[in-house]
Amino acid sequence: MKALILVGGYGTRLRPLTLSIPKPLVDFCNKPILLHQVEALVKAGVSHVILAVSYMSELLEKEMKEQEQKLGIHISLSHEKEPLGTAGPLALARELLTENSEPFFVLNSDVICDFPFADMVRFHRHHGKEGTIVVTKVEEPSKYGVVVCEADTGRIHRFVEKPQVFVSNKINAGMYIFNPSVLERIQLQPTSIEKEIFPVMAEQGQLYAMELQGFWMDIGQPKDFLTGMCMYLQSLRLKQPERLHSGPGFVGNVLVDPTAKIGANCSIGPNVTVGADVVVEDGVRIKRCTVLKGSRIRSHSWLESCIVGWSSSVGQWVRMENVTVLGEDVIVNDELYLNGANVLPHKSIAESVPEPRIIM
Amino acid sequence: MLKAVVLIGGPQKGTRFRPLSFEVPKPLFPVAGVPMIQHHIEACTKVPNMKEILLIGFYQPNEALSRFLVSAQQEFKIPIRYLQEYAALGTGGGIYHFRDQILSGSPEAFFVLNADVCSEFPLEEMLTFHRLRGNPETFLMLGTTANRKQSLNYGCIVANADSHEVLHYVEKPSTFVSELINCGIYLFTPAIFRHIGAVFQRNQQELLLEENANGWQRAEAIRLEQDVFTALAGQGRLFAYKTEGFWSQIKSAGSAIYASRLYLSCYSQCHPERLAQNRTGGPTIRGNVYIHPTASVDSTAVLGPNVSIGKGVTIGAGVRVRESIILHGASLQDHTCVLNSIVGWDSTIGRWARVEGTPSDPNPNDPYAKIDSETLFRDGRLTPSITILGCNVTIPAEVVILNSIVLPHKELSRSFKNQIIL
Ligand SMILES: Nc1nc2c(ncn2[C@@H]2O[C@H](COP(=O)(O)OP(=O)(O)OP(=O)(O)O)[C@@H](O)[C@H]2O)c(=O)[nH]1
Ligand SMILES: Nc1nc2c(ncn2[C@@H]2O[C@H](COP(=O)(O)OP(=O)(O)OP(=O)(O)O)[C@@H](O)[C@H]2O)c(=O)[nH]1
Ligand SMILES: [Mg+2]
Numbered sequence: 001m002k003a004l005i006l007v008g009g010y011g012t013r014l015r016p017l018t019l020s021i022p023k024p025l026v027d028f029c030n031k032p033i034l035l036h037q038v039e040a041l042v043k044a045g046v047s048h049v050i051l052a053v054s055y056m057s058e059l060l061e062k063e064m065k066e067q068e069q070k071l072g073i074h075i076s077l078s079h080e081k082e083p084l085g086t087a088g089p090l091a092l093a094r095e096l097l098t099e100n101s102e103p104f105f106v107l108n109s110d111v112i113c114d115f116p117f118a119d120m121v122r123f124h125r126h127h128g129k130e131g132t133i134v135v136t137k138v139e140e141p142s143k144y145g146v147v148v149c150e151a152d153t154g155r156i157h158r159f160v161e162k163p164q165v166f167v168s169n170k171i172n173a174g175m176y177i178f179n180p181s182v183l184e185r186i187q188l189q190p191t192s193i194e195k196e197i198f199p200v201m202a203e204q205g206q207l208y209a210m211e212l213q214g215f216w217m218d219i220g221q222p223k224d225f226l227t228g229m230c231m232y233l234q235s236l237r238l239k240q241p242e243r244l245h246s247g248p249g250f251v252g253n254v255l256v257d258p259t260a261k262i263g264a265n266c267s268i269g270p271n272v273t274v275g276a277d278v279v280v281e282d283g284v285r286i287k288r289c290t291v292l293k294g295s296r297i298r299s300h301s302w303l304e305s306c307i308v309g310w311s312s313s314v315g316q317w318v319r320m321e322n323v324t325v326l327g328e329d330v331i332v333n334d335e336l337y338l339n340g341a342n343v344l345p346h347k348s349i350a351e352s353v354p355e356p357r358i359i360m
Numbered sequence: 361m362l363k364a365v366v367l368i369g370g371p372q373k374g375t376r377f378r379p380l381s382f383e384v385p386k387p388l389f390p391v392a393g394v395p396m397i398q399h400h401i402e403a404c405t406k407v408p409n410m411k412e413i414l415l416i417g418f419y420q421p422n423e424a425l426s427r428f429l430v431s432a433q434q435e436f437k438i439p440i441r442y443l444q445e446y447a448a449l450g451t452g453g454g455i456y457h458f459r460d461q462i463l464s465g466s467p468e469a470f471f472v473l474n475a476d477v478c479s480e481f482p483l484e485e486m487l488t489f490h491r492l493r494g495n496p497e498t499f500l501m502l503g504t505t506a507n508r509k510q511s512l513n514y515g516c517i518v519a520n521a522d523s524h525e526v527l528h529y530v531e532k533p534s535t536f537v538s539e540l541i542n543c544g545i546y547l548f549t550p551a552i553f554r555h556i557g558a559v560f561q562r563n564q565q566e567l568l569l570e571e572n573a574n575g576w577q578r579a580e581a582i583r584l585e586q587d588v589f590t591a592l593a594g595q596g597r598l599f600a601y602k603t604e605g606f607w608s609q610i611k612s613a614g615s616a617i618y619a620s621r622l623y624l625s626c627y628s629q630c631h632p633e634r635l636a637q638n639r640t641g642g643p644t645i646r647g648n649v650y651i652h653p654t655a656s657v658d659s660t661a662v663l664g665p666n667v668s669i670g671k672g673v674t675i676g677a678g679v680r681v682r683e684s685i686i687l688h689g690a691s692l693q694d695h696t697c698v699l700n701s702i703v704g705w706d707s708t709i710g711r712w713a714r715v716e717g718t719p720s721d722p723n724p725n726d727p728y729a730k731i732d733s734e735t736l737f738r739d740g741r742l743t744p745s746i747t748i749l750g751c752n753v754t755i756p757a758e759v760v761i762l763n764s765i766v767l768p769h770k771e772l773s774r775s776f777k778n779q780i781i782l
């Protein structure tokens with residue numbers, strides 16, 4: 001089977017991280033976001049992954065060539081000259097997708113969940129129509145576009161954008177499976193699959209919804225990235241607890257790369273991921289944070305709800321909280337307080353940031 | 361022989377020093393490890409022939425003051441007495457009321473010092489300057505240079521450049537008068553009482569004209585600055601001695617941290633034993649730090665610059681303290697970070713908590729800038745200031761307390777920023 005992954009967005013909401021590398025390559029729980037999906041696809045029997053790219057594609061290409069070997073699959077890149085939205089890229093990859101009559105996956109690159117790819121295939125073959133989209137339940141449907149579908153079969157009636165009265169609590173989870181015939185509906189031009197293609201398919205009874213079990217999160221912005229991290233770590237706790245770190249100084253679900261060094265008298269967790277080659281010095285307290293590769297957290301600092309970008313350095317007795325995000329190679333001087341700071345790459349911070357703001 | 365008077369005020373004064381003045385009379389608040397007025401007393405005892413020091417104020421006799429008197433007399437081997445005014449008599453009324461006590465033993469001259477200033481107290485230089493003139497009918501005030509804007513908050517002196525005679529004196533003018541300001545440190549001869557007495561007589565005359573007035577009290581309330589100096593100026597009797605040494609008022613709690621820094625920086629000269637040193641097995645010391653011998657400080661703590669650690673304080677592992685005063689009995693648990701703050705007596709700060717204030721230091725680029733002891737609020741908002749924890753406050757682990765004032769005996773349960781917590 002084939003899968004096309006949409007990786008051509010600018011990832012603006014995950015800046016400053018995406019100023020250094022494309023969003024799909026940002027490590028989520030110590031593994032590039034994209035690799036979480038690709039590995040799950042491979043498990044479900046996918047042997048050819050098409051990446052629909054537009055910007056910063058060299059890095060992606062290089063990284064995925066390496067993975068190609070490791071995973072023993074074929075990965076091809078489909079370059080667009082101008083962003084084609086979420087449907088246009090399918091038309092660009094038409095030849096690859098219509099080589100045979102098998103259905104293929106289409107994925108947004110920045111959702112995280114227990115990927116249900118094998119179930120999707122089964123569900124799709126069972127109803128026999130043109131498309132299946134995965135839906136997930138949310139608590140506050142009025143913030144999203146919801147999917148109204150038949151309870152027992154999953155046949156989609158309609159889509160309602162930000163409903164003010166309750167019609168459904170199911171939203172599009174960004175994972176689809178289509179028959180090649182869907183390409184007859186898509187022109188080679190910027191097109192939104194959600195707004196322009198799905199409503200027509202639903203009207204014609206060709207689109208079905210499969211409800212996702214378990215956790216789901218769109219991790220396209222820092223706040224949700226951290227929430228998704230908590231969910232992912234909890235699912236690891238249930239399925240592969242041996243991958244989590246435990247022992248004195250560790251609290252709750254914590255993932256630590258084997259090459260990372262953690263000092264004495266620290267308290268790490270709950271919900272922390274520590275990347276490769278990270279150094280956490282003595283007496284540091286970290287909770288609900290992602291610390292990316294090569295960073296250093298100096299002694300007696302206190303971090304909550306932060307993302308520390310690659311090769312950054314956080315000084316001694318620094319306090320960082322409230323979704324502070326450090327870009328790549330940021331230096332935070334000793335004894336500072338950062339509250340909701342968004343720091344662009346290669347900055348050196350010498351003054352506290354007591355209220356949320358962007359540091360250019 | 362010589363004497364000295366320290367004007368210590370009373371409980372209604374020092375409101376800008378709350379909540380710290382709730383627990384201890386402001387003149388006894390520790391600055392650089394010792395009570396504020398101990399610096400005055402020590403300076404006085406260094407003047408040859410100093411025979412007695414009188415503290416004049418309107419505090420009820422209290423334990424803290426008595427204990428201080430006992431220990432200071434022991435330390436300095438000189439009689440030190442507290443004279444209590446029956447009411448607030450102002451900066452001139454108190455010394456006039458107790459003139460017999462001051463004059464007993466016939467001192468040649470006596471110093472009068474405001475309690476709420478910190479200074480190098482160049483008392484001997486003042487004495488030499490005074491004796492040079494050889495006229496017991498003249499008096500001397502210590503002056504220092506302020507910038508034009510800030511001079512308006514002080515008593516302003518216009519002096520003759522050659523003779524140093526005070527030609528004009530005005531207290532807190534509304535427009536610029538002079539950059540030379542009154543330090544609240546004076547050298548008087550017994551003749552000063554004739555001049556204060558004249559003010560007293562005049563007050564009494566005025567009161568007689570009013571009906572039902574409680575004559576005594578009102579007539580005795582006399583301000584040295586407005587009532588006496590203004591009249592003496594231009595009479596060939598009042599002189600100004602200008603100092604280049606450090607000087608600051610201590611009005612707000614924030615200025616206590618600044619004053620501590622000034623005193624600590626001269627300890628290397630006069631009290632090297634009071635400055636903590638880096639030694640193996642001890643904490644890391646950066647710059648000038650005072651640690652009371654009974655304090656217990658973990659060897660992994662990092663202190664300074666400008667830190668004073670009081671009696672019986674406990675400082676845990678990996679604690680950082682900078683530009684702060686930690687009062688006796690307080691406990692800073694592991695990994696806490698305390699910056700620009702005063703931590704009240706017996707307060708506790710939980711692990712990894714951060715207690716931070718904003719310094720109100722004078723502009724470092726202006727050599728004549730003074731610390732602004734402005735009010736707490738500006739435009740209805742709390743101005744960012746040092747953080748002050750009153751006595752027996754409990755801060756839970758891992759929170760941040762920023763630019764806030766916490767009144768005594770509070771147990772906080774979360775972070776606070778820019779607030780007064782009642
Ligand atoms: N190939 C391609 N992919 C796209 C395009 N626009 C969005 N995507 C992808 O579609 C998915 C959903 O898009 P968004 O959630 O808006 O993400 P994004 O546009 O990368 O990020 P933001 O700038 O924060 O909106 C992501 O995986 C994007 O990479 C496009 O024009 N071309
Ligand atoms: N004994 C005594 N001392 C006083 C009295 N009033 C003030 N003082 C002291 O005299 C010194 C100067 O006090 P003030 O004149 O009130 O203060 P200031 O320096 O003019 O500053 P402001 O408070 O801004 O007016 C301080 O040390 C006071 O404690 C008083 O009525 N009796
Ligand atoms: Mg977008």
Ligand SMILES: [Mg+2]
Nearest residue numbers: 451531583585
């Ligand atoms: Mg006054």
